[in-house]
Amino acid sequence: MSDIEIRRTVIEILGNIAPESNPALIDEKADVRAALDIDSMDFLNFMSTLHARLAVNIPEADYPKLSTIAGAVAYLGTKLRA
Amino acid sequence: MPSLGADMDAGTLVEWLKQPGDTVAKGDVVAVVETQKGAIEVESFLSGTVERLLIAPGTQVPVGTPLATIRTDDEAPGAARGMAPPAMPVPTVIPPLPRTQPAGPPALATERIRMRASPAARKLASERGIDLTSIAGTGPDGAVVLRDVERAAQVSPVPAPVPLVPEPAAIRRGFDSSEMRKAIAAAMSRSKREIPHYYLAHTFDFTPAGAWLQRLNAARPPAERVLPAALLVKSVAMALKSYPEFNGAYTAEGFRPSTAIHVGTAIAIRGGGLVAPAIHDADSKSVDETMATLRDLVARTRSGRLRSSEIFDPTITISSLGDRGVDGMLAVIYPPQVAIIAFGTPALRPWVVGAGIIPRTLITATLAADHRVSDGHRGALLLLEVERLLQQPEAL
Structure with a gap:
């Protein structure tokens, strides 16, 4: 899976969690929790959906690495190519 | 109706x-x-x-x-x-x-x-x-x-x-945030008009609970992980068993304690406002069952429908600021309930243990309660009981 496809998936999932916003337009390096007003349950759902869609194991300790769109794309790309 | x-x-x-x-x-x-x-x-x-x-x-x-x-x-x-x-x-x-x-x-x-x-x-x-x-x-x-x-x-x-x-x-479908604001204003105005609130705050060590959750979640896929909120709900429900004067409704006939413990859990609505649907019989649910119920309530609050009993039944409310908030919140009681407990965002802070100062994850719990029913002394004991229960999360 290319980074472009990963990015599209990440943005689609975030868009479903925050339907009134457009995650494609936020700063790639912004904390999505602040930029999209995502709470603990939303973030857990973000992780659950990524896990289900991409079959990537995401330990809790790695959550901070996925708190931005750029970070999530890099993290998932590395895991998927490993 | x-x-x-x-x-x-x-x-x-x-x-x-x-x-x-x-x-x-x-x-x-x-x-x-x-x-x-x-x-x-x-x-x-x-x-x-x-x-x-x-x-x-x-x-x-x-x-x-x-x-x-x-x-x-x-x-x-x-x-x-x-x-x-x-x-x-x-x-x-x-x-x-x-x-x-x-x-x-x-x-x-x-x-x-x-x-x-x-x-x-x-x-x-x-x-x-x-x-x-x-x-x-x-x-x-x-x-x-x-x-x-x-x-x-x-x-x-x-x-x-x-x-x-x-x-x-x-027929007016969909969510109307100005109507929601009116509903909150009406309920909270009534609360502040009728309920003589008193407030207590207590900061304690959340490290054992946080560490226990980390160990539990490490072996689980994200969909089965437990958030601190579930542990907080369970600890309050267990603590309330010994403090019935915080669990029930204040009606025209006075305070009616409830034998059932239905914990209303404040859930923010995207676009503004909040509701606090009940986790029914929270004292008899396991931590996993509490988490599953919470997950379902949040999902239905945001993109589905709540049931009348969930809106109607809470006997106390808990509001938890989650992982992106501040140290503490002084909440307003939701009538006809007589108490609301709020938890701030757990944070790493210096803490004295024995003779040393070490970093610990602390959490601040606040209680707003109805002085027509209870006093600060009992309220303090309730918060201490919540603290005690959260030091042994495995027992919850």
Whole structure:
């Protein structure tokens, strides 16, 4: 899976969690929790959906690495190519 | 029409999910009602057979108005009981409205409900298909009473079918944030007017609970992980068993403690506002069951529908700021409850252990409680019990 496809998936999932916003337009390096007003349950759902869609194991300790769109794309790309 | 909020005085019936002849069990969802807090699924509080639907979709009716009649299994046909909700106080005064509705286009539902009419008059008028606005009332302030409807029924003896056609103009779907704000304003104003609050705060070590959650979640896929909020709900529910004066409702007759512990959990709504639906019997749910219920409630709050019992039943409320907040919150009690416990965001802070200062994850719990029912001394003991329980999370 290319980074472009990963990015599209990440943005689609975030868009479903925050339907009134457009995650494609936020700063790639912004904390999505602040930029999209995502709470603990939303973030857990973000992780659950990524896990289900991409079959990537995401330990809790790695959550901070996925708190931005750029970070999530890099993290998932590395895991998927490993 | 059940009361689904401290200051809800009317609701609009949106949809019937059961029809006459259908069997219903207590707790079955029978209808969808639009309130200031969005669409709510109304559950039956009786078991039996739906006999008659009294209210047409699209109609706004005051709280306490029977929506349908249900024949319970041990009743003869015709002896059906109204599905009016029990418990919550029902406003007895329906705001009067000038009787100016002319003949011609059908009256808007919102205007019809403001007619003053006795419940018996409404029931008979509905059964006979008589438009209440067409009747001149002879009761107090021109209210339509039973004899007025009986007289009108004699004039038109052929019972017209009960209109069950939706009036689209009156059906308002979707979430209205200004209505939500009004509902919060009304409930919180009532709270601050009527409830003599007192407040307590207690900061304690959340490290053991956080570490226990980390170990639990490490072996689980994200979909099965547990958030701190579930642990907080469970610890409060367990603590309340020894402190019943914080769990229940304050009514016209005074405080009524509840043996069941239904923990209302404040959930923010995207776009503004919040609701606090119940995690029923939270003291007897495991941490995993509590988390599953919480997950379901959050999902339905944001993109589905809550059930009337979830809105109606909380005996206490918990508000947790989650992982992106501040140290503490002084919350406002949701009437008719008598207490609310808030948790701030757990944070790494310096803490004295023995003779040393070490970094620990701390959390601040606050209690706002009703001085008509309890005192600060007992409130302090309740918060200490929550702290004690969270030092041994594995026992929860």
